[in-house]
């Protein structure tokens with residue numbers, strides 16, 4: 145459930161008509177709903193309530209400072225994958241002891257800065273990384289809390305570009321090697337082993353792969369404890385999928401996911417960490433765009449929008465589906481016709497949807513891409529020298545710009561021409 149609904153014939157974000165935001169801020173524009181973000185975060189804390197837990201929002205899905213502050217103030221931890229994300233979380237007021245640092249390629253500079261700034265845990269993905277973290281920690285006279293990310297060799301049955309838990313993926317340490325690597329970790333002076341980490345992929349719409357992975361983690365916990373390691377935290381990653389269409393998709397609910405965690409891992413008495421991104425932010429955001437032209441092609445009509453693949457890359461990058469709906473509610477029974485929905489970027493890949501049924505559209509009409517709050521603005525770029533798309537946050541009947549659209553001067557002034565040219 146989200147808070148983007150038609151009221152009095154107009155699509156609203158909570159109580160604000162999207163058309164008002166479009167008029168004030170211009171298009172394209174991302175719009176997020178406070179109530180939806182809060183609701184989705186709480187679904188997870190409720191689902192995990194029988195166990196000690198920390199819900200660490202995956203900052204990569206939506207890294208706007210206002211969104212991070214909102215979730216951080218509710219008590220969320222953060223899952224970061226770069227120093228930039230760490231600094232965003234800190235700037236949003238989240239303390240280091242609620243921030244976990246994931247990712248296969250943490251640099252020395254990132255490790256040093258986060259050790260100095262305070263960190264809850266590193267999710268370590270290789271032996272060389274363990275050694276570097278230990279050396280830097282020893283240099284600073286501290287001990288780094290570490291969970292090792294294990295790769296359980298489980299097929300997440302999701303898009304190949306976002307599956308991470310198979311042995312051919314670059315992530316984690318093969319679970320078969322885990323005991324040896326934990327042995328190495330325990331012997332290093334700058335490392336304190338605190339738990340196990342696993343993340344098998346994103347947009348999972350079935351609980352079975354989670355179950356398979358978590359059963360392997362339960363077994364490994366027993367083995368590692370028998371080896372003398374104090375396994376007290378289990379970081380189970382993110383990945384729970386969301387419905388991208390209103391019709392047939394029914395992914396499992398966070399409550400089902402919580403029950404699965406309780407059933408497979410609850411008896412171990414560990415603190416449970418999860419790293420959801422998409423389920424919290426995805427359906428809490430829409431991308432609003434204006435129709436520039438309707439062009440009649442051969443055997444098809446093109447709806448040419450002012451949003452493009454640089455603003456929302458998911459359709460061209462993953463073939464992802466986003467529902468596209470008119471901001472003015474179609475009259476009941478209004479005839480739909482198919483449109484190829486495209487942006488102005490000079491590539492055929494700048495196509496959001498083919499043959500998408502929509503009511504008759506005209507230049508100036510607004511549309512909203514649903515489910516665009518996760519991996520939308522964060523993956524946007526200035527390709528074709530199009531200004532980065534702005535972001536707006538809505539709470540009840542008011543809204544604020546939480547990232548302004550850059551001016552052309554700001555864009556141009558970032559470059560410099562060498563004096564010798």
Ligand code: LLP
Nearest residue numbers: 202246343346347382383419420421422519
């Ligand atoms: N934890 C780790 C270690 C991750 O790699 C990810 C996502 C998450 C948590 C959060 O997963 P979520 O709950 O959001 O599924 N750009 C792609 C998605 C990439 C996901 C990368 N890792 C997309 O637009 O579908």
